[in-house]
Each structure stands twice: as C-alpha cells, then as structure tokens.
Amino acid sequence: GQNIDQPTEMTATEGAIVQINCTYQTSGFNGLFWYQQHAGEAPTFLSYNVLDGLEEKGRFSSFLSRSKGYSYLLLKELQMKDSASYLCAVRFLSGGYNKLIFGAGTRLAVHP
Amino acid sequence: ETGVTQTPRHLVMGMTNKKSLKCEQHLGHNAMYWYKQSAKKPLELMFVYNFKEQTENNSVPSRFSPECPNSSHLFLHLHTLQPEDSALYLCASSQDLGTVSYEQYFGPGTRLTVT
Numbered sequence: 001g002q003n004i005d006q007p008t009e010m011t012a013t014e015g016a017i018v019q020i021n022c023t024y025q026t027s028g029f030n031g032l033f034w035y036q037q038h039a040g041e042a043p044t045f046l047s048y049n050v051l052d053g054l055e056e057k058g059r060f061s062s063f064l065s066r067s068k069g070y071s072y073l074l075l076k077e078l079q080m081k082d083s084a085s086y087l088c089a090v091r092f093l094s095g096g097y098n099k100l101i102f103g104a105g106t107r108l109a110v111h112p
Numbered sequence: 113e114t115g116v117t118q119t120p121r122h123l124v125m126g127m128t129n130k131k132s133l134k135c136e137q138h139l140g141h142n143a144m145y146w147y148k149q150s151a152k153k154p155l156e157l158m159f160v161y162n163f164k165e166q167t168e169n170n171s172v173p174s175r176f177s178p179e180c181p182n183s184s185h186l187f188l189h190l191h192t193l194q195p196e197d198s199a200l201y202l203c204a205s206s207q208d209l210g211t212v213s214y215e216q217y218f219g220p221g222t223r224l225t226v227t
Contacts, residue, residue: 004154008152033215041220042114042116042202042218042219042220042221043155043202043218044114044218045215045216045217048215087155089155099157099168100157100216101154101157102154102155103154104152104153104154105154
C-alpha cells in the first residue's frame, strides 16, 4: 500500500527556523511535492523534488533522500503568515499514469 | 488566484436533493481532478480526467457522478448524499498526466454540508 507520514502539529516562534518531516512508502516514486494550505483556502504549490538533495527557494527549502523515503521542508525567518498546514505529496506511476497521494498535513502555528 | 474557480463556495443540501459542483480552469491544462478533504484526513483523490477522458475513479460511491465536457470544465453531480459526505471538495488541474514534472493548481473549494 501507499503511506505518507508527517507530524500532525508543530509550533514555532516568529523569526525562527522550523523543519517539517515527511516519510513515505510507495510502490514507485516519481517526485515529491510540498503544498501550503491556509485555513479555508486552496493548497498552493511550494516545491518539487525528484532527485536527492536540497532545493532552495527563498525562505523555503526542501530536501529529499529517496533511499530513506524521507523529505523535509525547512522554513527560515518564520513570519506570522507562515501559520498554515503543510502537505507532503508523493507522485508515482500506476497504470501508465502519474498519480499523486497526499499526507494528512502538518499544521504549523507561528507565535510572536 | 490560481486560475481555477469553483462554484458554489458553500452548499447546504438535504439527503434527497440533487446538486452540482462546477469547476473551471483558465490555464490551458488538460488534466482535471476532484478531491475530497475531510477534517484531519489526507486529501482523497476521487476522479481524474485527462484530455476529457476519465482515467481514475478511486472507488467513489455512485452518488457522486463526474462530468467533463471539455478540458476547461469539470462538474461533480451529487444525489442522495449522506451526512458523512460533508467535506471540502477541491478541484485541481495540471498540464496533463504524462508531463514529467507537473504541479497541480487547486481551486478554492466548495464547502459541502449534508443535513
């Protein structure tokens, strides 16, 4: 079966750094996505990793280790507006098509 | 604004009603998706359309019926729903299913309450 695990909730302080972990077990792997979802809003794309290593995009970075089935999202210089849910999603090939499954999301609360 | 719109944003319906959710994308994409998001549960993929053809039905009950008349529009027809069907229904689109790297663009969702 396919499984994605990420912590349910995290808290952090404004200006700090936080790391959100994601582990996955899927039958095949074709890329990992991170999405941000504010309460009551649609998920928005943050990052995509398909090769091992770190992808940096401004204050956000995402890391992937395919051999360990592990990824993390690193948020630096936290701002209050970063309070949101962060969704880890894994893409894999099935039936000739790419499929995408999501983790349950990590709800991050940033405090002053 | 992600280029994907959904209507209505909120819907309350009784178990004997028939209603439809509408999704429209203005991104020139060829793949469209329906997801269900319940509280504290992962996004659940319901249906996938690629170039107007349904490519996936994730064991969704027949009281949910999708329709994709063209690559820009996607509907979800609802009838005789159950209270446990109350959730946020999200539509998404992407370039197509064969593209090596694609991201999905989500609409704002329809908050459905079944009474």
